[in-house]
Amino acid sequence: QVQLVESGGGLVQPGGSLRLSCAASGFNLDYYAIGWFRQAPGKEREGVSCLSMIDGSTYYADSVKGRFTISRDNAKNTVYLQMNSLKPEDTGIYYCAALPHGSGYVCYAGLYDYWGQGTQVTVSS
Numbered sequence: 001q002v003q004l005v006e007s008g009g010g011l012v013q014p015g016g017s018l019r020l021s022c023a024a025s026g027f028n029l030d031y032y033a034i035g036w037f038r039q040a041p042g043k044e045r046e047g048v049s050c051l052s053m054i055d056g057s058t059y060y061a062d063s064v065k066g067r068f069t070i071s072r073d074n075a076k077n078t079v080y081l082q083m084n085s086l087k088p089e090d091t092g093i094y095y096c097a098a099l100p101h102g103s104g105y106v107c108y109a110g111l112y113d114y115w116g117q118g119t120q121v122t123v124s125s
Contacts, residue, residue, distance in 0.1 A: 003025045007020070019081070020096075023076070029074075032098045032100055033098070041092075046109070047061060049068055049070040050105075059105050067084050068084070090121060095116055095118045096116045097115045099114075
């Protein structure tokens with residue numbers, strides 16, 4: 001059974017950092033793309049960053065380039081999203097999702113098959 005569990009969200013001041021974790025179980029990450037998506041109130045879910053475990057291809061939304069980094073810990077079957085220099089507009093529910101045989105260059109929520117429950121990130125002073 002494919003399962004994704006996010007953690008690491010919280011309240012942080014502008015300019016602060018958070019690291020989100022996506023723990024995967026029930027499947028082998030080696031054959032998937034893992035994406036981080038976020039949804040702010042009243043807005044559509046958008047792709048933040050995606051990573052293919054197959055070829056290492058990676059996508060970052062323009063709004064997070066240079067501030068966010070996606071990475072993987074093979075031993076823990078976990079994917080991380082390191083978020084630095086956070087801004088109020090980064091506020092939202094962050095979800096991780098998995099796509100079998102996916103490319104990291106294609107980071108559209110509608111393509112992803114498996115989803116975690118989400119973790120809230122609030123950037124506010």
